Amino acid sequence: MFFGKTTPPPAVLNKHIAVIGTSPLAFFLADLLQLNGCGVTILVPASKLEAYSRLSPFTIKPTKFQTRHTGFVFASTLDFLPDFIFLASTPENAATDLLFLTPPAVKTIPLINLSSFYNRKLLPQLVKHKEIRAYFNGQITLEKNTLHLLDKLPKMEIDAVSETVAAIRRLFNETHLNISLATGTAQTTFWEHLAPFFLGNLLLLSGKGTLPEQLIRPERRRQADSAAVELTALAKKEKVSLDSSAILAQLYTFVDEYRSEFSSPQGLTKLFAILPEIDPFKTPELYGLCTAAAKKY
Numbered sequence: 001m002f003f004g005k006t007t008p009p010p011a012v013l014n015k016h017i018a019v020i021g022t023s024p025l026a027f028f029l030a031d032l033l034q035l036n037g038c039g040v041t042i043l044v045p046a047s048k049l050e051a052y053s054r055l056s057p058f059t060i061k062p063t064k065f066q067t068r069h070t071g072f073v074f075a076s077t078l079d080f081l082p083d084f085i086f087l088a089s090t091p092e093n094a095a096t097d098l099l100f101l102t103p104p105a106v107k108t109i110p111l112i113n114l115s116s117f118y119n120r121k122l123l124p125q126l127v128k129h130k131e132i133r134a135y136f137n138g139q140i141t142l143e144k145n146t147l148h149l150l151d152k153l154p155k156m157e158i159d160a161v162s163e164t165v166a167a168i169r170r171l172f173n174e175t176h177l178n179i180s181l182a183t184g185t186a187q188t189t190f191w192e193h194l195a196p197f198f199l200g201n202l203l204l205l206s207g208k209g210t211l212p213e214q215l216i217r218p219e220r221r222r223q224a225d226s227a228a229v230e231l232t233a234l235a236k237k238e239k240v241s242l243d244s245s246a247i248l249a250q251l252y253t254f255v256d257e258y259r260s261e262f263s264s265p266q267g268l269t270k271l272f273a274i275l276p277e278i279d280p281f282k283t284p285e286l287y288g289l290c291t292a293a294a295k296k297y
Helices: 024-035 046-053 096-101 104-108 162-171 186-206 211-216 218-237 244-251 265-274 284-294
Strands: 016-020 039-043 058-063 066-070 073-075 084-087 111-113 132-137 140-143 146-149 155-159 178-181
Touching: 016 024, 016 096, 024 039, 024 058, 024 140, 024 146, 046 073, 084 096, 096 104, 132 162, 132 186, 155 162, 155 186, 162 178, 186 211, 186 218, 186 244, 186 265, 186 284, 211 218, 218 244, 218 284, 265 284
Parallel strands: 016 039, 016 084, 039 073, 058 146, 084 111, 111 132, 155 178
Antiparallel strands: 058 066, 132 155, 140 146
C-alpha cells in the first residue's frame, strides 16, 4: 500500500472486467481487480457518466492510517466483450442497471450477481443466461470519492461449481478479499446472508444511533430477538432452517461506522420488497420495524 500516492497502472492486463453499479461494493471490487492486473470498466447510465468521470481520482482508505489514490474508467455502454461481469448495484438502481445486460452479445458472459437481494425475481425475466449468485461479507462506505473499508477481513461467498469459484478467485489472487464456495443449498445460502443483512438495516433505519448502540438497550435487543425469530419462520416456508441466535450474533459484527445503504424512499421500497410476506399479524415485530422506518420519509 502507498500513503497518499496514486496507484500505478498494472503492467499486464490479464482479464477485462465490466462492473455494473455505483455502490461502495462496486468501487471496492473495481479497485481490487485493477490492483490485481485486470482492465476494469464501470458501467453507469449516460446521464451520470460525466459526473462520475469528474470524481477521479478516487481516494481509497483500506485502514484509518492508509491512503492511496486510483482512477476508474467509466462508460455508459458495453462496447467490448469482457471476461466477467460483476453486478453490484445500489438498491435504487437495482432494476435499471439490468438494462446493461440486455444486448445479446453479453448473454454468454459469466455474470456474478452481488445484488441478489434486490433482483432475484426480475433478473431471470431479462436475461437468459444463468447468473452466478455471490454474497459479500464486509462493510464499506463511500463518501463522495472516498472509499472506506470498515472490515479488515472482507469475504465473498459464491454459489457456483468449484471450477467457477476457482476462476473468480484467481481474479483476486493478490488481494485481501477471501473467496469461498457456498456449501449449502442455494436457498440456505441466500437466507443465511439475507437475514442479518435485512434485520441490521431495518434496525438502523427504524431507530436512532449505531447498531451496537441500539443493541445495548434491553428494549431494542428484545425487538431484535423477536424479529430474528420471525425471520426464521419466513425462511422455514422456503424449507430453510435458520438459528435466530446466529442471526443476532452477526448483528454484533456491524461496526459503529456502518450506515444503511437504504437511505432514500426508493431504497426503502427495495428493502421492503425483499420480503413481501411481512404483515402485522404473522410477523408483528418485523412489521413494526418496517412501519417505524417508513415514517422517516
